[in-house]
Amino acid sequence: MPDESPLIDALRRGDEAAFAALVERYHGALLRLAMSFVPSRAVAEEVVQETWLGVLEGLARFERRSSLKTWIYRILINRARTRGERERRYVTASPVESEDDAAIDPARFAPDGHWALPPDRWDEGTPEKLLLNSEARKQLDQAIEALPPQQRQVITLRDVEGLSAEEICNILEISETNQRVLLHRARAKVRRALEQYLHSESRRVP
Amino acid sequence: MTCKELTELITDYLEGKLAFWDRVRLQWHIGLCAACRAYLRQMRQTIRTLGMLPEEPIPPAVRDELLERFRDWKQARGKPAERSS
Numbered sequence A: 001m002p003d004e005s006p007l008i009d010a011l012r013r014g015d016e017a018a019f020a021a022l023v024e025r026y027h028g029a030l031l032r033l034a035m036s037f038v039p040s041r042a043v044a045e046e047v048v049q050e051t052w053l054g055v056l057e058g059l060a061r062f063e064r065r066s067s068l069k070t071w072i073y074r075i076l077i078n079r080a081r082t083r084g085e086r087e088r089r090y091v092t093a094s095p096v097e098s099e100d101d102a103a104i105d106p107a108r109f110a111p112d113g114h115w116a117l118p119p120d121r122w123d124e125g126t127p128e129k130l131l132l133n134s135e136a137r138k139q140l141d142q143a144i145e146a147l148p149p150q151q152r153q154v155i156t157l158r159d160v161e162g163l164s165a166e167e168i169c170n171i172l173e174i175s176e177t178n179q180r181v182l183l184h185r186a187r188a189k190v191r192r193a194l195e196q197y198l199h200s201e202s203r204r205v206p
Numbered sequence B: 001m002t003c004k005e006l007t008e009l010i011t012d013y014l015e016g017k018l019a020f021w022d023r024v025r026l027q028w029h030i031g032l033c034a035a036c037r038a039y040l041r042q043m044r045q046t047i048r049t050l051g052m053l054p055e056e057p058i059p060p061a062v063r064d065e066l067l068e069r070f071r072d073w074k075q076a077r078g079k080p081a082e083r084s085s
Helices: A005-013 A016-035 A041-061 A068-087 A126-132 A134-145 A149-160 A165-172 A176-204 B003-014 B020-032 B034-051 B060-078
Strands: none
Touching: A005 A016, A005 A041, A016 A041, A016 A068, A016 A149, A016 B060, A041 A068, A041 B060, A068 A165, A126 A134, A126 A176, A126 B034, A134 A149, A134 A176, A149 A165, A149 A176, A149 B034, A165 A176, A176 B003, A176 B034, B003 B020, B003 B034, B020 B034
């Protein structure tokens, strides 16, 4: 983790450029995260606004025990939860959602547990190429949006925003095992969405 | 370890939470099974793709509004905070 002390000091001093940089760096990530807690984009935008005000309010008391990023995410999640509960039950799904449990459709395995329909080899440049393609990105976004809220929150924090598993358990107040189960299911579904996309693409090429 | 079992253990493996012998068994399986090697790679590529998702830029109006709030905040605390500490 880079040393954030100079940034924090600058913010406390009232350095506007430092605040502008912070806002530009995190706004999109906060919006993405907020949308995993509340039912609409409009509410998510409001939550992000409130988060920034919360950051200003709390700056003097910030104790640097966590990274600035984790601290800001925590503020966001607290506000988003309050809002989510008010808007409706959105956040509080059952601890482990128990729909389609298998990472891979069982039909893809032979009775002995080996692949009957093995996965394709994806192109080495897959992430970069996919993300340049707007159709692929749309499918990816849709796959994330379609996840049950908790799975969406965990995969967003872990894989999109890069928080540690420990930080996520702390922020979301879930156990390590639960965190990993949610992550596992979420990743499996996103992988499946990419597979479907890449598969239909490869068939389009003669 | 079967391929099917491997697909359920893969997150624990990638998160570094698989117990020692399970890890050995998984790696042994990967060494021998091209399909599961492809699966592991797909999983890693999926994670990398997620990590590279571009974020929406902040709309200028929202940014300006926030900077204004920042100035308010600065002014509000500047007054009583004249004490030098």
